[in-house]
Amino acid sequence: MSTTETNNGEKAGRDFRNVPKGYQLCFNKECPKKDECLRFMVGCAIPDDRDWGPAIYPNIKIGEEGCRLFATGEPQRMAWGFETLFEEVKSKHERGLRLAMYQYLNGSSNYYRYHHGEKLLNAEQQEWIIQLFQRTGYTENLKFDHYTHVFDFWK
Numbered sequence: 001m002s003t004t005e006t007n008n009g010e011k012a013g014r015d016f017r018n019v020p021k022g023y024q025l026c027f028n029k030e031c032p033k034k035d036e037c038l039r040f041m042v043g044c045a046i047p048d049d050r051d052w053g054p055a056i057y058p059n060i061k062i063g064e065e066g067c068r069l070f071a072t073g074e075p076q077r078m079a080w081g082f083e084t085l086f087e088e089v090k091s092k093h094e095r096g097l098r099l100a101m102y103q104y105l106n107g108s109s110n111y112y113r114y115h116h117g118e119k120l121l122n123a124e125q126q127e128w129i130i131q132l133f134q135r136t137g138y139t140e141n142l143k144f145d146h147y148t149h150v151f152d153f154w155k
Contacts, residue, residue, distance in 0.1 A: 081145025
């Protein structure tokens with residue numbers, strides 16, 4: 001299985017359809033971190049037909065580092081798909097590795113959502129899974145099937 005990599009970060013910042021419902025937007029042009037803040041960037045991309053929604057109030061305390069609700073505007077490298085990871089796994093280890101991943105990912109349903117790309121693994125989850133394989137003795141070809149760069153709205 002070959003690994004694919006895409007970059008959806010640029011598109012996500014300008015395409016309001018990717019913004020989760022309930023995501024708080026910011027419109028504070030005085031904030032020193034506004035050019036780096038995802039909440040401000042998304043607030044600038046609101047479509048003309050949108051006239052209300054969740055927002056950060058203008059009375060929030062702002063320091064040199066911005067406010068406590070600052071969200072990085074850098075796309076994050078997310079992953080999905082486990083076929084490449086399991087290619088070289090011996091059958092005696094396969095069940096144990098899958099069970100550990102089921103538990104870590106909160107069940108087999110979530111496991112399959114991450115496997116099929118319905119959910120994306122963040123950097124912390126990717127690292128945990130790679131370390132699981134390393135602890136079991138696997139050191140080669142430890143990569144996921146697909147990678148993409150997207151904004152992590154809930155980080």
